[in-house]
Amino acid sequence: MQLRKFRIKLGKINHIFISHLHGDHIFGLFGLISSFSLLGRKSNLHIYGPDMLEELILDHLKYFQGDLSFHIAFHKIQTRRSALIFQDSKTEVYTIPLKHRIPTCGFLVKEKSGTRNIKKEVIEKYNLSIREIVSIKEGADYTASDGQVIPNYELTLPAFRPRSYAYCSDTAYHEEIIDYIKNVDLMYHETTFLNEDLNLATETTHSTSRQAAELAMKAGVGKLLIGHFSSRYKHLEVFEQEARAVFEESYAVNDGDVFTVEQQRES
Amino acid sequence: MQLRKFRIKLGKINHIFISHLHGDHIFGLFGLISSFSLLGRKSNLHIYGPDMLEELILDHLKYFQGDLSFHIAFHKIQTRRSALIFQDSKTEVYTIPLKHRIPTCGFLVKEKSGTRNIKKEVIEKYNLSIREIVSIKEGADYTASDGQVIPNYELTLPAFRPRSYAYCSDTAYHEEIIDYIKNVDLMYHETTFLNEDLNLATETTHSTSRQAAELAMKAGVGKLLIGHFSSRYKHLEVFEQEARAVFEESYAVNDGDVFTVEQQRES
Numbered sequence: 390m391q392l393r394k395f396r397i398k399l400g401k402i403n404h405i406f407i408s409h410l411h412g413d414h415i416f417g418l419f420g421l422i423s424s425f426s427l428l429g430r431k432s433n434l435h436i437y438g439p440d441m442l443e444e445l446i447l448d449h450l451k452y453f454q455g456d457l458s459f460h461i462a463f464h465k466i467q468t469r470r471s472a473l474i475f476q477d478s479k480t481e482v483y484t485i486p487l488k489h490r491i492p493t494c495g496f497l498v499k500e501k502s503g504t505r506n507i508k509k510e511v512i513e514k515y516n517l518s519i520r521e522i523v524s525i526k527e528g529a530d531y532t533a534s535d536g537q538v539i540p541n542y543e544l545t546l547p548a549f550r551p552r553s554y555a556y557c558s559d560t561a562y563h564e565e566i567i568d569y570i571k572n573v574d575l576m577y578h579e580t581t582f583l584n585e586d587l588n589l590a591t592e593t594t595h596s597t598s599r600q601a602a603e604l605a606m607k608a609g610v611g612k613l614l615i616g617h618f619s620s621r622y623k624h625l626e627v628f629e630q631e632a633r634a635v636f637e638e639s640y641a642v643n644d645g646d647v648f649t650v651e652q653q654r655e656s
Numbered sequence: 657m658q659l660r661k662f663r664i665k666l667g668k669i670n671h672i673f674i675s676h677l678h679g680d681h682i683f684g685l686f687g688l689i690s691s692f693s694l695l696g697r698k699s700n701l702h703i704y705g706p707d708m709l710e711e712l713i714l715d716h717l718k719y720f721q722g723d724l725s726f727h728i729a730f731h732k733i734q735t736r737r738s739a740l741i742f743q744d745s746k747t748e749v750y751t752i753p754l755k756h757r758i759p760t761c762g763f764l765v766k767e768k769s770g771t772r773n774i775k776k777e778v779i780e781k782y783n784l785s786i787r788e789i790v791s792i793k794e795g796a797d798y799t800a801s802d803g804q805v806i807p808n809y810e811l812t813l814p815a816f817r818p819r820s821y822a823y824c825s826d827t828a829y830h831e832e833i834i835d836y837i838k839n840v841d842l843m844y845h846e847t848t849f850l851n852e853d854l855n856l857a858t859e860t861t862h863s864t865s866r867q868a869a870e871l872a873m874k875a876g877v878g879k880l881l882i883g884h885f886s887s888r889y890k891h892l893e894v895f896e897q898e899a900r901a902v903f904e905e906s907y908a909v910n911d912g913d914v915f916t917v918e919q920q921r922e923s
Contacts, residue, residue, distance in 0.1 A: 390657065410719060410720070411720075412686060412687060412690035412720065413687075413690075416683070416686045416687045416690070419679060419683045419686070420679060420680075420683045423679035423680070423683070441719055444719070445716070445719045448715050448716070448719075449712070449715070449716060452677060452708055452711070452712045452715075453677070453678075453679065
């Protein structure tokens with residue numbers, strides 16, 4: 390229902406990352422898988438999650454007549470150490486070990502380092518062949534017809550700085566994750582409780598708003614996104630206030646909110 | 657999420673009736689059961705549904721640590737014949753056999769016939785004892801101190817007419833159900849398709865808006881509520897128009913809509 394509400398194209402979803410097997414983090418999967426099949430999906434769906442997720446889903450599917458229209462590829466992940474669990478030409482996804490009542494991990498999504506980009510005007514100016522363009526992209530200088538050598542840095546623009554996003558839910562305050570989230574552009578971190586309920590947070594292995602902000606500050610992240618607020622609170626704006634007192638760039642978020650990290654070239 | 661959105665008190669839900677084991681009719685159960693347990697529910701939850709529903713839910717629950725805070729009483733129902741599956745002092749619930757790809761039944765919720773109600777002014781006028789009141793409620797006449805006999809119908813008001821609601825989803829057009837839904841005050845009937853897609857409705861054992869309206873007319877129901885519209889249609893107002901051309905008292909409904917059937921005394 391949330392995907393439909395925010396007009397997210399189901400066909401664009403090919404990889405699903407599940408942090409842990411608590412209901413509020415997986416019950417939506419059944420409806421989503423069912424919708425994919427009703428819509429006649431053909432391409433593989435990759436699901437990454439802790440031990441038992443595959444069994445849980447397969448056990449469930451056996452009660453429904455008819456096969457799915459597509460194949461599900463399950464990828465079992467370890468939640469105790471960080472590992473590269475997905476990559477394509479542009480992106481890598483790593484697990485982030487979290488501290489919760491049951492095996493749980495977050496996910497770090499990183500762009501791969503790009504190469505320098507050739508300037509468009511250079512191609513025209515020297516009437517470059519494909520072979521020359523490839524060579525320059527790989528770092529070569531260019532020798533013009535008059536014998537002048539133009540150094541690579543004049544022919545190209547710096548690569549784009551790889552952007553990164555860390556998703557950390559659900560977890561107690563856990564400084565060990567700073568190594569993994571250092572300097573990410575965006576970090577989502579759960580803040581189930583306010584600091585006045587620190588004891589509840591500790592008991593239930595969740596975090597307070599202030600704790601998430603402290604972690605964000607220590608890790609030097611760009612922006613902190615907070616959510617997963619307990620329904621015991623009526624006034625959610627206090628979460629943002631509490632976090633901002635520690636880390637100014639804190640934002641309380643709702644399903645469907647969009648935060649864009651602009652592309653910037655390395656200097 | 658829908659229950660929360662419409663501010664329905666979870667604690668008031670004690671009996672859940674499941675028509676059939678298709679995802680759009682049961683996936684919400686897991687989150688609801690989980691929420692009940694998180695909220696510390698103690699009282700029994702009764703779930704009525706076709707064969708395999710109990711196994712499906714128990715299979716699912718075994719993946720979650722910790723026991724539920726409450727007991728689930730499963731009531732397996734036959735979908736091929738109508739049966740009384742629930743009653744308390746005021747209400748009865750019967751199954752309505754429907755025609756769908758898998759075993760499916762609707763539900764008829766009926767108030768029990770009430771007794772005539774004693775008029776308040778009569779109690780004062782004759783200074784009636786509890787025993788006399790009970791006796792009059794049971795149909796007795798009253799002999800006043802002067803020997804005059806006041807007939808029961810002068811002492812009492814007619815009973816309230818029992819109200820009734822039939823829920824019919826999912827189903828192909830199925831005239832056999834008219835026996836069960838005759839003269840109900842409200843009938844919800846699925847209308848997945850418009851009449852222009854009658855062939856699709858037949859193929860998938862669903863109904864068109866016109867079919868639901870014809871059934872409502874033949875059964876003499878009070879109001880027809882229609883829903884379960886296929887996502888293939890952009891303009892949902894056509895469903896209501898198509899139904900009203902056959903049966904004026906047709907209403908396209910959304911989650912959370914409320915239709916009240918007023919209490920009326922028998923004449």
